[in-house]
Amino acid sequence: MVDVEDERRGFMRASWVNVLGNVVKIVVEGAAGLAFGSVALVADAAHSLADLVASVVVLIWGRSSYDEPDDTHPHGHDRIEPLTALFVGAVIALLGLLLLSESVQGLVEQDPPDANLLLLGALAFAIVDMYLVYRYTTLVNEDVNSTALRALAADCLNDIYTSFAAVVGVAGVWFGQPILDPLAGALVSLLVVYQGVEIGRENVDYLTGAAPDPEKRMTIIETLRTHPEVRGVHDLTVFYDGTVLEVEVHVEVDGDMPFRQAHDIESDLVERLRELENVGDAHVHLDPSGIGEWKDCPDNR
Structure with a gap:
């Protein structure tokens, strides 16, 4: 049985791992994307920038859910956690819509990047980075059972999906099919929107006092x-x-x-x-x- 203080420490460690993992991904992908003119990599780095904001919000707000009841919150701070998860879900859904808009624009105005193996290397690094963050977050959450960490883990999966979409786009440039980039991006964008809505709906139930099954x-x-x-x-x-x-x-x-x-x-x-x-x-x-x-x-x- 994990006590409250152990849960708090686990929550904080997983939150910091998400923050640092997103920072590293932004630096690597952003630098490669700007250097070689890859819109796909710059967009993926921008996606992670919003993820970084969500991770910081979870780090700051989410830890308050472990505070003891006080005069201002006599029933405790349990509702802070689903509030942070709801914020993450909203950010994910908004990002999905923005990525979908960029993908549609990419279908209309194709501007493929220069073919370079460093682009694939940066994407491979980003995928491994997010997978390790995802595995660590889910491992910690087996003991913590936090909706906020579950939302961050889902966002890590979204990052992996979008990075794979960028791989498809970069590979398309190599094989003379640049249209694969916006097509893959559009499909992934819909998945991202769906996950964001699902996370939001679950945590709205927690915040509004819904009944269980x-x-x-x-x-x-x-x-x-x-x-x-x-x-x-x-x-x-x-x-x-x-x-x-x-x-x-x-x-x-x-x-x-x-x-x-x-x-x-x-x-x-x-x-x-x-x-x-x-x-x-x-x-x-x-x-x-x-x-x-x-x-x-x-x-x-």
């Missing part, structure tokens, strides 16, 4: 029902508070049991719910069984 609700109900003292479960509300789930529920128990025993049962139920994957906090209200204090809820049982 029905399977998660059933898991929560069964977890409560398996307790030997529970007679019924009703008025269950489950929603996202940031990237974790908040659970509010009424549970029926024997109304004649001692108060201390009822308190122990409530504490045990809360602990069971908090042990479930993605559940951050739980609020359990005990009702005496048989009084019929149920709302019109399909989960009542």
